[in-house]
Amino acid sequence: RLCELLDNAGRGWRKLAEVAGAEKRFKCSAEELEMCSLKVLEPRGSPTQCLLQLLAERDCTLRYLLGCLERMGHEEACRVLSSAVQDMIRITVQPESQVVAEGTQVSLTCCATGPPGLAYQWFCGRQEVPGATSPELVIDTAAPVGQPEWYICRVNCGATFTFSRWAHVQVKKSSSPSSASGYCLTMAGLQILRQPRPCHLAEGDTLALECRAIGNPPPQYQWFRNRHPVEGAQAPQLQVKLVTTAERGSYSCRVFNLFHEVWSQEVDVEIGEGPRQTSVTLHLLCSQAGVSHSATTPPSPVPAATDKVALLIGNMHYLHHKQLQAPIVDVHALGALLSQLDFKVVSLLDLRKAEMQMAVDEFLLLLDKGVYAGLLYYAGHGYENFGNSFMVPTDAPSAYTSEHCLCVQWVLREMQQRRTGLNIFLLDMCRKRNLNDDVIPQVGALEVTANIVFGYATCADAEAYELSQGELSNGIFVTFLKRWLLEDEKITVLLDKVAEDMGTLEITRGRQALELRSNLSERRALTDPIRPPGQDESSARNLQWAKAHVLPESRHLHFDCGVTVQLGFAAEFSNIMIIYTRVVAAPKDITKCEARLTDIPEELDVDLKCTNKESPEEVGSPLAPVWSLGCPSYCLYSRICGLQKLRQELAFTVCLQYRYQGMDDFVEERQRVNVGRPLIAKLNLQ
Numbered sequence: 001r002l003c004e005l006l007d008n009a010g011r012g013w014r015k016l017a018e019v020a021g022a023e024k025r026f027k028c029s030a031e032e033l034e035m036c037s038l039k040v041l042e043p044r045g046s047p048t049q050c051l052l053q054l055l056a057e058r059d060c061t062l063r064y065l066l067g068c069l070e071r072m073g074h075e076e077a078c079r080v081l082s083s084a085v086q087d088m089i090r091i092t093v094q095p096e097s098q099v100v101a102e103g104t105q106v107s108l109t110c111c112a113t114g115p116p117g118l119a120y121q122w123f124c125g126r127q128e129v130p131g132a133t134s135p136e137l138v139i140d141t142a143a144p145v146g147q148p149e150w151y152i153c154r155v156n157c158g159a160t161f162t163f164s165r166w167a168h169v170q171v172k173k174s175s176s177p178s179s180a181s182g183y184c185l186t187m188a189g190l191q192i193l194r195q196p197r198p199c200h201l202a203e204g205d206t207l208a209l210e211c212r213a214i215g216n217p218p219p220q221y222q223w224f225r226n227r228h229p230v231e232g233a234q235a236p237q238l239q240v241k242l243v244t245t246a247e248r249g250s251y252s253c254r255v256f257n258l259f260h261e262v263w264s265q266e267v268d269v270e271i272g273e274g275p276r277q278t279s280v281t282l283h284l285l286c287s288q289a290g291v292s293h294s295a296t297t298p299p300s301p302v303p304a305a306t307d308k309v310a311l312l313i314g315n316m317h318y319l320h321h322k323q324l325q326a327p328i329v330d331v332h333a334l335g336a337l338l339s340q341l342d343f344k345v346v347s348l349l350d351l352r353k354a355e356m357q358m359a360v361d362e363f364l365l366l367l368d369k370g371v372y373a374g375l376l377y378y379a380g381h382g383y384e385n386f387g388n389s390f391m392v393p394t395d396a397p398s399a400y401t402s403e404h405c406l407c408v409q410w411v412l413r414e415m416q417q418r419r420t421g422l423n424i425f426l427l428d429m430c431r432k433r434n435l436n437d438d439v440i441p442q443v444g445a446l447e448v449t450a451n452i453v454f455g456y457a458t459c460a461d462a463e464a465y466e467l468s469q470g471e472l473s474n475g476i477f478v479t480f481l482k483r484w485l486l487e488d489e490k491i492t493v494l495l496d497k498v499a500e501d502m503g504t505l506e507i508t509r510g511r512q513a514l515e516l517r518s519n520l521s522e523r524r525a526l527t528d529p530i531r532p533p534g535q536d537e538s539s540a541r542n543l544q545w546a547k548a549h550v551l552p553e554s555r556h557l558h559f560d561c562g563v564t565v566q567l568g569f570a571a572e573f574s575n576i577m578i579i580y581t582r583v584v585a586a587p588k589d590i591t592k593c594e595a596r597l598t599d600i601p602e603e604l605d606v607d608l609k610c611t612n613k614e615s616p617e618e619v620g621s622p623l624a625p626v627w628s629l630g631c632p633s634y635c636l637y638s639r640i641c642g643l644q645k646l647r648q649e650l651a652f653t654v655c656l657q658y659r660y661q662g663m664d665d666f667v668e669e670r671q672r673v674n675v676g677r678p679l680i681a682k683l684n685l686q
Helices: 002-006 013-020 030-041 047-057 062-072 075-083 327-340 353-365 408-417 476-484 491-502 540-547 624-630 679-683
Strands: 090-093 098-101 105-109 111-113 119-124 136-140 150-157 160-163 167-172 190-194 199-202 207-210 212-215 220-225 237-240 249-256 261-263 267-272 307-314 344-349 371-379 382-385 388-391 422-428 452-456 466-469 472-475 515-518 555-558 564-573 576-585 590-598 636-640 651-660 667-674
Touching: 002 047, 002 075, 013 030, 013 047, 013 062, 030 047, 062 075, 062 590, 090 576, 098 105, 098 212, 105 167, 136 150, 190 249, 190 261, 199 207, 207 267, 307 327, 307 353, 327 344, 327 371, 327 422, 327 472, 327 476, 327 564, 344 353, 344 564, 353 371, 353 408, 371 408, 388 408, 408 422, 422 476, 452 491, 466 476, 472 476, 476 491, 491 515, 564 624, 564 651, 576 590, 590 636
Parallel strands: 098 167, 199 267, 307 344, 307 371, 371 422, 422 452
Antiparallel strands: 090 111, 105 136, 119 150, 150 160, 150 167, 190 212, 207 237, 220 249, 249 261, 249 267, 382 388, 452 515, 466 472, 555 564, 564 576, 576 636, 590 651, 651 667
16 A cells, blocks of 8 residues: 555655655665666566665664654555554553542543544543543533543544543542632642651661642642752652661652642651661662570571572673673573572673672672572683683783683682582683693682582583574573573582583583582572571661662653653663663654763763664664563663773763654754662772
């Protein structure tokens, strides 16, 4: 149908090629345009079909194609394409549930974007509201009692449609007939129904304050601490997870609408230190329970099993050595499985020497006071000299020695001093001799603890390999380890089964074989349950570590032109974050609008060619199908790597480009955004 409309029309396929070519990757050469035009000489040839094929080969999306047809002003072609794209109608402003006084008028609003000619129809329960065919619905609450109080809006273009959320309108009886007229519900025009309450918390608890109000138009909220606005706190409930003493102070909430403003009462939030019940929200906090003994009872040699901690490091992008493909997939897969076993997992990619050292130091801080198992997994380049294994950081020089690398045996000695119940090392790296290094490092004597397990991906003086599977690569070791990791087996028995499986792979037989070293004297497994901790004295450092794995809160940016942009975040690893922008509301006279990230700090690892992409798959991450599940549709995505390199708070610019109806030129507005130190950046691994 598109071919029929565009093959011969004045606003036809050549105009489409010109408009689509505004994006450089979709621009067609003169030879390609000539090839399209010659299709008219074929019995069933179509220049439009040839052009669409060229655009498809360059990964042009239906959304972009529809935008081109809109810019051409070809309404019929837009209708044809939009009828085939069910999700092109997007609700940008949802109707909100409201509580209103009897006798007032209440307004519900539903706004949507999509192809030209959108039509609206409001419903009250299952019945159409006569004449309610605009984005705004005004309800007279003096209507007869018994009328349904649930409202919904249908937005359609031809046969394609979508529905808004349900909105509930609750009518409160007025104390006097004259007390509710027009928008004035009270003398102030707004009424606070629930005031925030003072509270006293311990470090690591969750702060929750609530202020509820009614009004028409609906009230908006802004929370204040010590009379300064709290960034991003624009909802009736203020929630702060993992509080520290920095959050103590006086809190109040400003409630306002188009006509009026009221303030809640000011309440004090006290945050003290000391024993408290463990908070179930501390998903990355290492619990530490003390065990008391009487004077006549000797202490148990087995640590209280209060936690299991894992540090996963994958190095791929080396400055002076061969690039690797598998660590990103292996670290992610292993992290997901260990999380199922109640491990507190920290996963990091592409660390330099100083960053690896600091990451290990922070990891060691979590291994005090009864941690049952500490697991270190490393995937990347490595070597082994004189019985010592070395992990190679991404900034190692071409002729590296032990001075430039991190010694695994040193890490083991430090772990032993923490009295961890089970020390596990899974080393997915080569163990060839390094001929540039003839120094025997002095790491100190190791203790006889009978709780050490080494799982080497390959034998001494041998190499470890990656297994390519389409666009993704797995290391041979993790490919087989994944099959057994969740089994309730002693860790050494589990690794033996992995070794047997690896031996069945023909392509690596005689080249790579798992080697197991262990002095484990008891049956200890990764699946062993941890004992629920009692009173927990969590250090400030542990709280900081927990906070370092919390993403910035999603927020809305309001621009002068009336456009609202959602700024959201997703975590791929502890040092890799996805930022997405989405236009959620725009005035009717703005026809084209998008928000892009610019001015990203130079010290971060950001490929500018992979920023502000319309699909998650375009940002250069093989794990996009995983993290994109939690992201909304119709966004521009950017992948920010190397957060451990941040020397200050992460600040960038959101650049809004939009065009008014009937104008060819774009207008630009900018907002500077500061999201603090996200994820691992809070630990300052510099």
